[in-house]
Amino acid sequence: MTPAELSRTVLRSVRGAVEEQELSVPVPARIVVEPPPRPGCGDYASNVALQLAGPAGRPAREVAEILRKRLAGSAGIARVEIAGPGFLNFTLGDGALIALVRDVLAQGDGYGVTWAGQSPEDVGDVPGDAFDGVLKRVSGPVAGSSAAASPAGGAREAVVDEVLGRIDAAAGFGGRRDGGRPALVPVPYDLDALTVRLGSDEARWVLLRPAAHDPVRVPERPVQRESNPRFRVQYACARARALVRNAGELGFVSEPGDVGRPAAGDGVPADARPASRPSARHTAAAPVPSRSLHALQILLATYPSVIDVAARLRAPDRVVRHLEATADAFFRWHDDFPPLPVGEQKPLAVHRARLALAEASGTVLANGLRLLGISAPAHL
Numbered sequence: 001m002t003p004a005e006l007s008r009t010v011l012r013s014v015r016g017a018v019e020e021q022e023l024s025v026p027v028p029a030r031i032v033v034e035p036p037p038r039p040g041c042g043d044y045a046s047n048v049a050l051q052l053a054g055p056a057g058r059p060a061r062e063v064a065e066i067l068r069k070r071l072a073g074s075a076g077i078a079r080v081e082i083a084g085p086g087f088l089n090f091t092l093g094d095g096a097l098i099a100l101v102r103d104v105l106a107q108g109d110g111y112g113v114t115w116a117g118q119s120p121e122d123v124g125d126v127p128g129d130a131f132d133g134v135l136k137r138v139s140g141p142v143a144g145s146s147a148a149a150s151p152a153g154g155a156r157e158a159v160v161d162e163v164l165g166r167i168d169a170a171a172g173f174g175g176r177r178d179g180g181r182p183a184l185v186p187v188p189y190d191l192d193a194l195t196v197r198l199g200s201d202e203a204r205w206v207l208l209r210p211a212a213h214d215p216v217r218v219p220e221r222p223v224q225r226e227s228n229p230r231f232r233v234q235y236a237c238a239r240a241r242a243l244v245r246n247a248g249e250l251g252f253v254s255e256p257g258d259v260g261r262p263a264a265g266d267g268v269p270a271d272a273r274p275a276s277r278p279s280a281r282h283t284a285a286a287p288v289p290s291r292s293l294h295a296l297q298i299l300l301a302t303y304p305s306v307i308d309v310a311a312r313l314r315a316p317d318r319v320v321r322h323l324e325a326t327a328d329a330f331f332r333w334h335d336d337f338p339p340l341p342v343g344e345q346k347p348l349a350v351h352r353a354r355l356a357l358a359e360a361s362g363t364v365l366a367n368g369l370r371l372l373g374i375s376a377p378a379h380l
Contacts, residue, residue: 001076001096002103002301003033004308006044009077010088013070014048022066025055033090034305035298039291042081042089043096043298049086060086097297097357101256104300104360112304112367114172155191156184156216159207159373163316166371171311182212182314189218198222201374205230208372209320229324230374233365236327238380240362243339247355250340250347257353259293262336292332296361299326303364307371316372323368330361 001009010031017023028051036045049064056063064086071080071088076099079091104111160182187194187207194203202222209229210216224231247253303322310318339354341347366376 001092001099003044003305005076006090007031007033007046009074010046010048010067010071013067013074014052016070017066023052023056023058023063025052028052035302036087036089041083042079042091043294044090044092045083046088046090047086049082049088053086064088097293098256098258098353100297100301101356101360104363105254105256105356108363109367109370111363112307112371113170114304114308154186155189155194155203156187156207158191159204160184160212160316163204163208163372164311164314166373167307167311167316167319170371171308173311184212185210185215187216187218194218201234202230204372204374205320208316211315211317229327232331233323233327233369234375234377235380236330237362237365237369238377239334240330240358240365241378243355243358244362246340247347247351252347252352252355254356254359255349255352256356257349259337259353259357260350263338292329292336296326296329296333296357299329300360300364303368319368319371323365323372326361326365326368330358330365333361334358 007030010033011028014023014025014031015027018025018027028048031046031048033044033046036042049067050060052063053060061082064082067088068080068082071077071090076093076096077090078093081089081091083089191203194207197203198206198219199222202219206218207216222228222230226232226235244254299322303326306318306322310316337354337357339351339358341351369376
């Protein structure tokens with residue numbers, strides 16, 4: 001279950017409470033659901049009860065309890081709890097990860113792309129060729145883009161304009177957006193010169209990564225190693241695709257399912273795990289395995305909502321930072337849950353499930369890179 005799906009579930013509970021006169025409030029157009037600010041507060045949280053308390057003329061915790069009772073037992077939700085002044089905290093069911101992986105793989109290039117603000121599963125009446133047109137606008141050049149002929153000093157503006165066009169198309173706002181680009185701190189380069197100096201991918205990354213009010217820091221030359229976040233994201237994308245190729249050589253394919261316990265629990269010693277990073281040196285202690293899996297799941301699930309927020313805030317840097325976090329989470333999870341058998345071990349159901357999660361991770365990374373106009377390599 002993604003935040004968008006959970007948001008719609010909460011919205012239905014509010015609408016039901018209003019229709020049955022448990023609450024007397026205007027039904028909001030949309031409800032924000034996002035990961036909680038602290039661990040241990042469930043998978044997602046919403047402040048909808050606090051928003052409705054004033055119009056309802058009732059304490060927020062009382063409103064939250066009305067909604068909690070309606071949401072308890074909903075498909076995909078294992079537990080709903082009330083925290084603090086009236087926040088609703090949601091814990092998803094055991095099958096949430098399997099359903100997410102299945103959705104990502106089924107939607108493929110379309111994961112994260114919406115039609116008029118709806119998710120692909122809600123647009124069954126949209127002609128296939130129309131939806132294909134949205135995918136082309138997301139992945140290909142944007143009509144009227146100034147990126148190909150940016151004026152001196154306009155490199156950042158040109159790239160941001162182009163990418164915001166793609167983000168608008170992905171978020172379902174293509175051709176209907178009135179707002180312009182944010183006020184950007186300019187850079188003293190034209191796009192052609194910067195591309196010659198850094199290459200297209202690196203040039204776009206350094207222009208898109210900072211927030212609009214932050215300066216662009218242009219490196220002397222691109223660095224193809226782990227310290228470069230653009231390289232990490234592209235390497236994670238390529239690594240996920242390599243896993244699929246390697247699994248094919250071993251005679252098995254991905255299948256969403258239970259990814260099992262971390263490597264140590266599977267009887268695989270830590271020093272026998274395959275290297276997943278471009279360098280063998282790790283600068284931080286290994287994370288708690290359950291956290292690595294949970295972090296990756298949340299990042300994959302929230303990718304569509306990040307696109308929506310980036311469109312609404314005119315902030316392509318939101319997508320860049322989300323891809324960085326997803327790549328880092330993928331590497332941590334990969335180290336804890338190796339997708340491929342080791343040594344003489346035979347491929348098991350758990351390896352097919354892990355491969356499916358790796359493939360879904362690669363899909364999200366590739367979709368995000370294409371949205372930014374940056375290559376999503378199969379080999380690196």
